[in-house]
Amino acid sequence: MTGIISNLFEEQSNLVKEAREEIRRVYLSDDRPWVIGYSGGKDSTVVVQLIFDTLSKMPENELHKKVYIISSDTLVETPLIIQSINTTLNRVENKALKLGLPIETHKVQPVIEQSFWVNIIGRGYPSPNQTFRWCTDRLKIDPANRFVKDKVDTFGEVIMVLGVREKESRTRANVIKSHSVTGKELMRHSTLSNAFVYAPIKKFDLDDVWNYLLNNESPWGDDNYELYQLYSESNSGECPLVIDKTVKESAGSCGNSRFGCWVCTVVNEDKALTGFIQNGHDWMKPLLVFRNWLTNIRDDRTMRMKHRTNGQTYFLPVKTKVIDGIEKIIIDKKGSREKDYIPLDNFSIIEKKELKSYIKEHNINLSEGYDPLILIRDEDGNLNRFGLGGYTLEARKEILTRLLKLQKQLKHPDIENYQLISELELKEIRKHWFKAGDFEDGLPEITSKILDYSIDFEQDDRLVFSQEELNQLELTCQQEGLDFNLVKKLLMIEKDYSGLKVKRGLLEDLGSALKQDYLHL
Incomplete structure (x- = not known):
C-alpha cells in the first residue's frame, strides 16, 4: 500500500513538473500575448496558479509579453462566486505588481443592451431553456470575444489559455482532439481568427486538480481549502469561461451542478444555490424562490404573447389522452416538470380559415396575457394551439416589480444595498417598453413605489x-x-x-x- 501511495505522489509531481516546463517553453516560444480564462473554479484556478508560479521563477529578461487574466461577470452571477472572483482578481494583480510580473486582470461583462434583465424584462425574451439558450452567447461568449478581438487588433495574434481537461468528459475530450494539431501544444480557435488555444492541464484528471490545489499554496494568498469548501457547499462543479460558439453545448449549462448565474432557468433545480442555502447561507433563500418562480412562469400561457416579437404567429399540434373516460388536452412542460391535462370540452374548435374573423368578433388581443381556449383545426383535420412568443408587457412589469422587491429585502452579509439590477439596465428597459407600447411610461412609477431612493430618469419627449x-x-x-x-x-x-x-x-x-x-x- 505504501508503494502505491508513493507512486501516486510521484506521478502527480511529474505531471506538475511537466506542466510547468511546458508552460515556460510555450511562453518563450513567441511574442503573442496570453489571455487566460478564469472562472473562479478549480480548473481555471490551477491554470492561473501554475502560470503565476512558473513566471515568478523566470528571470526578468524572459518576461517579455503580457498575460491577461479575464473573468466573465454576467451581472447575474451567484453572489458568493462573484465575490470570490473579485477578491482573487485583486490579489493576483497586486501580487503580480509587487513581483514585477507582466500580469493584468480584467472582468468582462455584457453590454447593457444585452444584459439578462434587459433581454427578459425589456425585450420580453422568454427565460432560457435547453432549446433556446440565448444567454450563453450574450452574457459570456460575446464579452470574452470582444476582449480577445481587441487584443488581436493590437498584437495581431493572441493565445487563449483555458482550464479544459480531456478527462473532464468524453465530449470535452473529443472537442479538444478535434481542434488539436499533432505535435503542437496550441489548438486552432474555430471561430476567432488569429486566436489560438492552449490547454496546459488537458492531461490532468479530477484528482490531479485537487491534489495540486490542496498541496500547493496559492502564490497570491488565497486559501485553496476555502475553494474546496465552496465546492462542497454548492454541491456543484465549475462554470467554464466559454469563448467558442461552436463548443458552447459541450460546456453544459452553468445552472446544472455548476457555478454560474443565480437566476439560471435552463435546469429544473439549481443545485448550487440549494447547496449554499443548506450549508448555512440562509440569506440567499429569496434568490432561490425568485429563480424557481421565473422558471415556472415560462410555461404560463397567460404571461406570454401568442405571437413572436416580430409579429409572426405559429401553431403547435396538440395531443389528447383519455383519463377517467374524459378526453383531455396534454399540456407539455419543459424538462421533467409534470404535464397538465385540460378537458377537450373546455375548448372551442375553430376552422383555420375562420380564425381571423373569430378573433375579430371576440376582440382577442394576441399581445396580451389572456389565453383564448381555442383549438385551430388545420386543412388536414389536426388540432393546434397558438405557439407562444415573448413575455407580455404586463408580465414584464410583474417580473420587474418582484425583482425590485427582492432587491430591497435581500440582506447580503458583506455588501450593503446589494443590487440585482442596475440603474443603467432600468433605463435601457424603459426604452424597450416605449417600443412595446408603454405610452404611460410605467417604469419610473414602478421603481419609485418600491425603492427607497429615486432614479434620475431623463425626461423623454416621446409619446406619453x-x-x-x-x-x-x-x-x-x-x-x-x-x-x-x-x-x-x-x-x-x-x-x-x-x-x-x-x-x-x-x-x-x-x-x-x-x-x-x-x-x-
Missing part, C-alpha cells in the same frame, strides 16, 4: 399618454376596426423618425409593422 387618452384611443380603434397595438407601433415608428432630415428606413419599418403575421391570419 395619460390613461384616459389611451382608453379613448383604444375605444376609437375598436370602433374603426383597427388593431390597437398596430396603431401604437405606427405612432412610435413615426416619432422615432420625426426631426430627421434623412428618413432612410422609415418605409421599411412601416411596412414591417403592417405585415405582421397576426394581422393577417
Whole structure:
C-alpha cells in the first residue's frame, strides 16, 4: 500500500513538473500575448496558479509579453462566486505588481443592451431553456470575444489559455482532439481568427486538480481549502469561461451542478444555490424562490404573447389522452416538470380559415396575457394551439416589480444595498417598453413605489399618454376596426423618425409593422 501511495505522489509531481516546463517553453516560444480564462473554479484556478508560479521563477529578461487574466461577470452571477472572483482578481494583480510580473486582470461583462434583465424584462425574451439558450452567447461568449478581438487588433495574434481537461468528459475530450494539431501544444480557435488555444492541464484528471490545489499554496494568498469548501457547499462543479460558439453545448449549462448565474432557468433545480442555502447561507433563500418562480412562469400561457416579437404567429399540434373516460388536452412542460391535462370540452374548435374573423368578433388581443381556449383545426383535420412568443408587457412589469422587491429585502452579509439590477439596465428597459407600447411610461412609477431612493430618469419627449387618452384611443380603434397595438407601433415608428432630415428606413419599418403575421391570419 505504501508503494502505491508513493507512486501516486510521484506521478502527480511529474505531471506538475511537466506542466510547468511546458508552460515556460510555450511562453518563450513567441511574442503573442496570453489571455487566460478564469472562472473562479478549480480548473481555471490551477491554470492561473501554475502560470503565476512558473513566471515568478523566470528571470526578468524572459518576461517579455503580457498575460491577461479575464473573468466573465454576467451581472447575474451567484453572489458568493462573484465575490470570490473579485477578491482573487485583486490579489493576483497586486501580487503580480509587487513581483514585477507582466500580469493584468480584467472582468468582462455584457453590454447593457444585452444584459439578462434587459433581454427578459425589456425585450420580453422568454427565460432560457435547453432549446433556446440565448444567454450563453450574450452574457459570456460575446464579452470574452470582444476582449480577445481587441487584443488581436493590437498584437495581431493572441493565445487563449483555458482550464479544459480531456478527462473532464468524453465530449470535452473529443472537442479538444478535434481542434488539436499533432505535435503542437496550441489548438486552432474555430471561430476567432488569429486566436489560438492552449490547454496546459488537458492531461490532468479530477484528482490531479485537487491534489495540486490542496498541496500547493496559492502564490497570491488565497486559501485553496476555502475553494474546496465552496465546492462542497454548492454541491456543484465549475462554470467554464466559454469563448467558442461552436463548443458552447459541450460546456453544459452553468445552472446544472455548476457555478454560474443565480437566476439560471435552463435546469429544473439549481443545485448550487440549494447547496449554499443548506450549508448555512440562509440569506440567499429569496434568490432561490425568485429563480424557481421565473422558471415556472415560462410555461404560463397567460404571461406570454401568442405571437413572436416580430409579429409572426405559429401553431403547435396538440395531443389528447383519455383519463377517467374524459378526453383531455396534454399540456407539455419543459424538462421533467409534470404535464397538465385540460378537458377537450373546455375548448372551442375553430376552422383555420375562420380564425381571423373569430378573433375579430371576440376582440382577442394576441399581445396580451389572456389565453383564448381555442383549438385551430388545420386543412388536414389536426388540432393546434397558438405557439407562444415573448413575455407580455404586463408580465414584464410583474417580473420587474418582484425583482425590485427582492432587491430591497435581500440582506447580503458583506455588501450593503446589494443590487440585482442596475440603474443603467432600468433605463435601457424603459426604452424597450416605449417600443412595446408603454405610452404611460410605467417604469419610473414602478421603481419609485418600491425603492427607497429615486432614479434620475431623463425626461423623454416621446409619446406619453395619460390613461384616459389611451382608453379613448383604444375605444376609437375598436370602433374603426383597427388593431390597437398596430396603431401604437405606427405612432412610435413615426416619432422615432420625426426631426430627421434623412428618413432612410422609415418605409421599411412601416411596412414591417403592417405585415405582421397576426394581422393577417
